[in-house]
Amino acid sequence: MIREAACLAGGTFLSAALQLVTVYAPVGHSVRLKVPTKKLKKYEKEYQAMRESQLQQEDPMDRYKRENRRLQEASMRLEQENDDLAHELVTSKIALRNDLDQAEDKADVLNKELLLTKQRLVETEEEKRKQEEETAQLKEVFRKQLEKAEYEIKKTTAIIAEYKQRAHCPGPGFWPYLQGSFRKHSFLLQQYLPVPPGQLGMGKMMACKHCSDIFSKEGALKLAAISREDQGIETDDEKDSLKKQLREMELELAQTKLQLVEAKCKIQELEHQRGALMNEIQAAKNSWFSKTLNSIKTATGTQPLQPPQATQPPKEST
Numbered sequence: 001m002i003r004e005a006a007c008l009a010g011g012t013f014l015s016a017a018l019q020l021v022t023v024y025a026p027v028g029h030s031v032r033l034k035v036p037t038k039k040l041k042k043y044e045k046e047y048q049a050m051r052e053s054q055l056q057q058e059d060p061m062d063r064y065k066r067e068n069r070r071l072q073e074a075s076m077r078l079e080q081e082n083d084d085l086a087h088e089l090v091t092s093k094i095a096l097r098n099d100l101d102q103a104e105d106k107a108d109v110l111n112k113e114l115l116l117t118k119q120r121l122v123e124t125e126e127e128k129r130k131q132e133e134e135t136a137q138l139k140e141v142f143r144k145q146l147e148k149a150e151y152e153i154k155k156t157t158a159i160i161a162e163y164k165q166r167a168h169c170p171g172p173g174f175w176p177y178l179q180g181s182f183r184k185h186s187f188l189l190q191q192y193l194p195v196p197p198g199q200l201g202m203g204k205m206m207a208c209k210h211c212s213d214i215f216s217k218e219g220a221l222k223l224a225a226i227s228r229e230d231q232g233i234e235t236d237d238e239k240d241s242l243k244k245q246l247r248e249m250e251l252e253l254a255q256t257k258l259q260l261v262e263a264k265c266k267i268q269e270l271e272h273q274r275g276a277l278m279n280e281i282q283a284a285k286n287s288w289f290s291k292t293l294n295s296i297k298t299a300t301g302t303q304p305l306q307p308p309q310a311t312q313p314p315k316e317s318t
Contacts, residue, residue: 103299106298106299107299110295110296110299113291113295114292117288117291117292120284120288121284121285121288124281124284125281128277128278128281131274131277132274135270135274138267138270139267139270142263142266142267142270145263146260146263146264146267149256149259149260149263150260152256153253153256153257153260156249156252156253156256157253159249160246160249160250160253
């Protein structure tokens with residue numbers, strides 16, 4: 001206690017000396033006072049000795065009361081500081097608890113979003129796989145139809161060209177060729193029709209006097225009934241019939257070409273839809289990846305503790 005009083009006295013002595021120097025310094029001039037350290041220590045010792053002698057001469061009861069009052073003030077100050085520190089500690093704990101709760105809630109939300117995004121990614125990949133399979137199947141079907149249509153076009157074009165050539169220049173082999181073609185088509189029709197092709201429309205054919213002279217009851221051509229004079233003469237009815245048949249075949253060729261163009265347009269449309277679907281899937285993957293990174297960065301930036309480790313998303317299918 002005496003040591004503390006001496007230190008206080010020493011500090012008071014030094015401050016009093018500085019105040020005296022400040023008071024007696026000229027106005028507007030800076031004072032640069034150099035006092036030797038030995039003299040300062042000497043003055044301090046003398047001052048402390050003087051203070052100790054004054055304290056010894058003072059009444060002990062007064063000194064103890066003053067000391068007790070000083071200690072009470074120090075105790076009250078320390079208690080106030082302790083209360084302030086305790087209040088600050090409680091406030092800090094509450095704030096940290098709130099931050100921790102918010103971080104945990106955000107981590108839960110991010111985990112749920114991650115699970116939902118993974119599920120959507122799996123569903124999108126499954127849908128993509130199905131779309132690719134359907135696209136491949138449709139492409140195969142349209143390819144076959146395209147090949148078939150091209151074959152039919154070539155075949156029909158060849159038949160039309162041959163009919164045109166024979167119609168313009170009918171030779172002695174035209175009627176045998178026509179009979180062979182009729183027999184060939186009759187044989188093909190027998191495989192699909194329950195009624196023989198020779199009996200299809202026989203009533204109308206036999207009712208016609210021109211047709212009854214050319215076709216028999218079985219549907220075959222009666223070439224023996226046609227004289228050699230009739231083979232070199234083309235009547236107007238035969239020309240009209242050939243022209244009508246040519247027009248029908250040209251119309252069928254045009255329809256086949258139209259179907260071919262529609263099939264090509266459908267294939268292009270499917271390719272366009274497939275490209276758009278692939279772009280949407282890639283955009284969804286990029287969006288999911290960027291959102292996940294931003295969410296993780298936000299969580300790690302606001303949460304004081306380490307967030308729970310999240311499982312990595314599945315690899316993207318190439």
